[in-house]
Amino acid sequence: MVGFKALCFGLFCILFASHIYTPIPDNIEESWKVMVLVAGAKTCTFLALFLENIGIMRFEEFFSMIIVLDYTQPLSDEYITVTDTTFIDIPVRLYLPKQKSETPRRAVIYMHGGGFCLGSFKQTAYDFLNRWTANRLDAVVVAVDYRLAPQYHFPVQLEDGITAVKFFLQDKILKKYGVDPSRICVSGDSSGGTLTAAVIQEMQNDPDTKHKIKIQALLYPALQVIDSCLPSHLENENGLLLTRDIAIKLVSLYFTKDEALPPAIRRNQHMPLESRHLFKFVNWSTLLPEKYRKDYVYTEPILGRPNYSLPGLMDNRALPLLANDSQLQNLPSTYILTCEYDIFRDDGFMYVTRLRNAGVPVAHDHVEDGFHAALSYMTSPFYLHLGLRIRDMYISWLDKNL
Numbered sequence: 001m002v003g004f005k006a007l008c009f010g011l012f013c014i015l016f017a018s019h020i021y022t023p024i025p026d027n028i029e030e031s032w033k034v035m036v037l038v039a040g041a042k043t044c045t046f047l048a049l050f051l052e053n054i055g056i057m058r059f060e061e062f063f064s065m066i067i068v069l070d071y072t073q074p075l076s077d078e079y080i081t082v083t084d085t086t087f088i089d090i091p092v093r094l095y096l097p098k099q100k101s102e103t104p105r106r107a108v109i110y111m112h113g114g115g116f117c118l119g120s121f122k123q124t125a126y127d128f129l130n131r132w133t134a135n136r137l138d139a140v141v142v143a144v145d146y147r148l149a150p151q152y153h154f155p156v157q158l159e160d161g162i163t164a165v166k167f168f169l170q171d172k173i174l175k176k177y178g179v180d181p182s183r184i185c186v187s188g189d190s191s192g193g194t195l196t197a198a199v200i201q202e203m204q205n206d207p208d209t210k211h212k213i214k215i216q217a218l219l220y221p222a223l224q225v226i227d228s229c230l231p232s233h234l235e236n237e238n239g240l241l242l243t244r245d246i247a248i249k250l251v252s253l254y255f256t257k258d259e260a261l262p263p264a265i266r267r268n269q270h271m272p273l274e275s276r277h278l279f280k281f282v283n284w285s286t287l288l289p290e291k292y293r294k295d296y297v298y299t300e301p302i303l304g305r306p307n308y309s310l311p312g313l314m315d316n317r318a319l320p321l322l323a324n325d326s327q328l329q330n331l332p333s334t335y336i337l338t339c340e341y342d343i344f345r346d347d348g349f350m351y352v353t354r355l356r357n358a359g360v361p362v363a364h365d366h367v368e369d370g371f372h373a374a375l376s377y378m379t380s381p382f383y384l385h386l387g388l389r390i391r392d393m394y395i396s397w398l399d400k401n402l
Contacts, residue, residue: 022240025341027369029385037382038240045246059249060117060150067114071122080134087142087167090160093121095134095141096177104180106139106402109165111199113190113373115250116149116157125376129391136395137402140177142168146195150253154312157254161199169211181211185402187394189375190344191254193221197320197351204330215401217335217394220372223347224282224321225251226275226313229268231284231296232345239343242372247343255312269305275314276303278322287350321351328358335363335397337390339370363401365393 022038024031048062074082074093081096097105110133112119112126121127121143134141146160165186167173174181188196200216203209228248237244245266252261264270285298316322334355338348352364367374370386378387 022238024240025369028341028371029369033384034240037377037384041241045243058150060253063118067118067120067123070124071120072124072127077131080131082131087144087164090164090167091121091145092164093127093130093143093145094177095130095143097134097138097140099138101138101178104174104178104183106137106183107142107168107177107179107185108133108137108139108398108402109142109144109168109184109186111144111146111161111186111188111192111195113188113192113375114148115247116154116191116194116254117250118148119192120145123376124379125387128379129375132391133395133398137399139402140179149250150257153256154254154315154318157195158198158202158317161195162202165199165203165213166209169209171210174211182214183402184211184213185215185217185398186213187217187219187398188221189219190373191222191250193218194223194318194320197221197223198317200331201320201323201327202317204332205327213332215333215335215398216331217337217398218348218351219337219375219390219394220339220342220344220370221320221336221348221351222247222251222344223351224319225265226271226278226319226322227268227282227284227301228265228270229299229301230346231288231292231294232347233343234296236341236343236345240341240371241376242343244343255310255318256308258308258310260306260308261310264306268301269303271301271303271313272306272309273304278314281324281354282321282350284346284350287353288346289349292346292349321347321354325354325358328355328360331355331358331360333361333363333401335365335394335401337365337367337393339367339372339374341369341371344372363397365397367393 024035028034048059051057051062052059074084076082081098083094110130112121130141130143144164146157186196196216197218233244248262248265312318336348336352338345352362355362374386374390377384
């Protein structure tokens with residue numbers, strides 16, 4: 001009996017190890033450290049899915065419990081004053097340089113990532129990045145916490161982002177914090193990059209917005225979901241930190257709790273017939289560089305299959321790549337960073353092409369050994385040189401262009 005239990009336990013360990021094992025590409029720096037971090041992330045994903053399947057808690061609730069353990073307090077240091085406050089009812093964390101300035105300062109508004117369901121500016125990595133930005137650029141930094149799915153669906157997150165940015169752009173607020181209204185950037189990573197792109201599209205095309213944003217920075221952003229079979233989706237289906245299935249699960253919750261949506265997206269059969277005109281905006285066979293098209297054959301998704309109505313799937317406020325060319329022409333100078341081993345790699349490449357075609361100045365950094373969520377690993381004990389490298393690329397572009 002003891003031998004049988006030992007055998008069962010051994011088989012379970014083998015199956016579990018095979019489930020969380022992910023091959024690490026040869027060009028990945030610090031491969032052993034990455035392997036450990038990926039194994040930890042896959043273990044948490046396994047536990048979250050298991051607990052959800054047996055009805056104890058939802059997937060995103062499990063991860064939220066873990067993320068809360070990583071929260072930081074608004075601690076000031078000798079260079080930066082850090083405070084938590086609200087812009088109307090939107091939580092923000094302010095980073096204000098202590099040294100007096102003879103002239104108004106630059107400012108950066110930052111939207112965190114987390115698949116619209118997770119994350120906060122309180123996380124160690126985001127606190128570190130925003131503090132670093134304020135210090136290195138001698139800039140005022142505003143980190144925004146928008147409401148999260150699935151408790152709140154689109155367009156709540158976008159509305160929170162717009163509310164926070166508009167509040168900050170008021171003359172009295174800019175004067176209060178000593179900010180130059182002509183030198184403001186909005187930035188974000190992952191889903192925060194999605195929100196950044198959407199906020200900028202809305203505000204730059206709004207004639208009532210007095211102060212326009214000077215630049216925007218999008219770090220490995222997700223920009224569309226109407227075609228779920230891009231080359232990067234297929235190549236990174238079992239991605240290092242973000243798999244195709246988990247990405248689909250989170251983005252579905254952004255729109256609805258309807259469990260029919262994720263399997264429909266996986267089959268690429270989730271869009272209605274009336275969406276056909278949108279596919280020219282995400283046609284990777286014309287928008288991707290030839291290197292990334294490879295031997296893939298473009299096939300338009302099957303339309304008209306869904307038995308649900310989700311207008312958000314056709315709304316460029318949710319999916320910025322769906323904006324038409326006239327909506328893109330007024331956008332500010334843009335920085336886009338993409339990673340090779342990222343399901344959203346092609347979203348970024350296509351947005352680079354579309355913005356340049358619309359006459360928007362674009363700087364594009366592609367990290368050949370990068371993967372999604374690398375900025376989450378910038379602090380001890382989980383830091384990676386990759387995360388610090390991406391940070392430095394982003395800060396360098398901000399410093400030169402803001």
